[in-house]
Amino acid sequence: MNILNLEAHLSTNNASVRLTDICLKPNNTSCAVFSVLQYFQNSRDNLNKSVGDDFFSYGDYIMHIAQCSAKVPSSNDTLLNLSCFSDFGGIIHPSVILSNYASPKNTMKAKELVITIIIEDSNEPEDIQKGKLFFNFSKFNFHFNDPAEAWEEVFINYMRNFTATQDSLRAASRWNELANFTVYYSNEHFIKNELNSMIWSEDQSNME
16 A cells, blocks of 8 residues: 555645656546455455454455355355445456466466556647646646656656565575565556667667
8 A cells, every 4th residue: 555655746836746646546536556456445443354253264355355256256246245346447357467377267376466557648749738637737737748758757766676675585594574576567658768778779880
């Protein structure tokens, strides 16, 4: 949840940008974030739901994920009375949020979780003229892509710090403080900047 609360600041007019300012909102309220937690509508209460007695658990988060990620997924878990739809109203296909499993029948054996955050971003003049994008221009008085790029830079720095901390803890053998997972991350502008850097380096080499 820390990532969803990251905030960037723009030096041009001292405005702040949060994910809710730049994310794609299919239902105009919730950001389109694809993750396994969307099977629980990003709700801790839903995640902790269970049905059972003193001896057995008949329904819990594991069974709910299994039902929602099945080859023919259910739209509703009747046992927990819990929907499989996301908080933004979309269907979450298991291939988008789960990875590294042998076959579509074995999604519950996935070794990787994938989280994708959709950013509303465009360079198209038509989009700007038609008002397809939702920035408040009275608040954001700058180049159209600046809000998204500013937030993504904060995101990259946050993830770099997180992975650096994990590396330090691992090097110091402080295993009990480590997160029990490995993180790989990227974003659109990070890739774009890397490509631009490669092109610039190649141009410099050609000039020599």
